[in-house]
Amino acid sequence: MIYNLNSLGIEHLNPMQEEMLQQVRRHDSVVLLSPTGSGKTLGYMLPLMEAMQLATVPTALVLVPSRELAIQTQSVAQKLCRELKSYACYGGRPAMDEHRAMRSLSPQLIIGTPGRILDHIGKGNFPCDAIDTLVIDEFDKSLELGFRQQMADILALLPGVKKRILLSATDSPEIPSFVGIRNVHRMDFLSDTDTDYSDRIRQYIVKSPEKDKLETLGRLLCSLGSTPSIVFLNYREAVERVYQFLHKAGFNVCSFHGAMEQKDRERALFRFQSGCANVLVSTDLAARGLDIADVQNIIHYHLPMNSEAYIHRNGRTARWDREGASYLILGPEENIDKLDCITDIVDMPVPDAWEVPSSRWETLYIGRGKKDKVNKVDIVGFLSKTGGLERDQLGMVTVFPSWSFAAVDRKCLKVLMARIAGQKIKGQKTIIEPIRR
Secondary structure: OOOOHHHHOOOOOOHHHHHHHHHHHHOOEEEEEOOOOOOHHHHHHHHHHHHOOOOOOOOEEEEOOOHHHHHHHHHHHHHHOOOOOEEEEOOOOOHHHHHHHHHHHOOOEEEEOHHHHHHHHHOOOOOOOOOOEEEEEOHHHHHHOOOHHHHHHHHHOOOOOOEEEEEEOOOOOOOOHHHOOOOOEEEEOHHHHHHHHHHOEEEEEEEOOOOOOHHHHHHHHHHHOOOOEEEEOOOHHHHHHHHHHHHHOOOOEEEEOOOOOHHHHHHHHHHHHHOOOOEEEEOHHHHOOOOOOOOOEEEEOOOOOOHHHHHHHHOOOOOOOOOEEEEEEEOOOOOOOOOOOOOOEEEOOOOOOOOOOOOOEEEEEEOOOHHHOOOHHHHHHHHHHHOOOOHHHEEEEEEOOOOEEEEEEHHHHHHHHHHHOOOOEOOEOOOEEEEOO
16 A cells, blocks of 8 residues: 555654554554654554555454544545545444445444444444454543443454554553553653653643633633634533633634534534634543644643643644643632643733634535535535635535535625525535534
């Protein structure tokens, strides 16, 4: 298989990835500890691709703790090598649809959350006799979320596994015995890269005069302008409360948490990734598995539960060799004593003035997707030829199985909607409408 690093915006492998490539070739059991944002997915994907060159059935299985990480991992695989057939399985959509898609695709690589993978194996939805490589990404988080028994059950149903690869961004106190790792080769890049990583993140304390930090958060976001920011909270209800406040204040904001429907989560991530919204308000669900380019600011509205949570949240910025900033909003009675990982943090005053930044882009919902034989080229062609959009008036376009999203210049939206009203995409009628949440 021929892989293309340029498709991921990478010119060459970093030292960790080079070492990972060599060690996975040599050893049957590898544990990689490396900071978030250092490129672990690419590190294990390359040796997997080498081993799957001649495969016509699944020979590798990647277990991940969240659907977002499953989608992100498959995206890396697809961009890296067009020849590689991969499929991501996760909750929030019918398992039967996944079964039909896998049967049609005949993937060499399957990626999924433990519960959904266990369901497919139990129903015989994909052949697993040839699976000889198992990857458990973010295995520490998987144990926290209670996937231990599900993963143990999966291993019991995969007797042909010979190579086991575990990955984490933090040092785990244990490697579960059910994984069956013997003579493990451990690669620890945490201590080597922590200093360089922390140097690329500026850390600030923002003091709120009130216990309710909403006004302080609003002023802070105004001072940051339109730069992409993720605001972290500890509870779903708090996410919605903060979202409603910012939305009513005029911010281009979206919310993200585990209680949302999959379609709503996909829409929120698209709006944030495409620049239609510059603020993402989330629980720690967004602290792992999301590789969003150019997130510049991490805002801790609620203090993280521990130092590991702080590190993972901050890992959404300063990815690869970029720089970023982290802001801890502290109420009158709060302090950072329990966060022993923090060094070189300074106080930052925020101005009293409110000037809510605007966004250039608006999200367009299109009610057709891959199931309807509609692809990105079809949508770009439709919006350009029928809608009259110029190249610089159309931003990010993403096609899902049953629907699609496109970012369009908000200045052109009214004229665009008039031009495409009642028109068909690839001969099919569909709903096309702007969405703002």
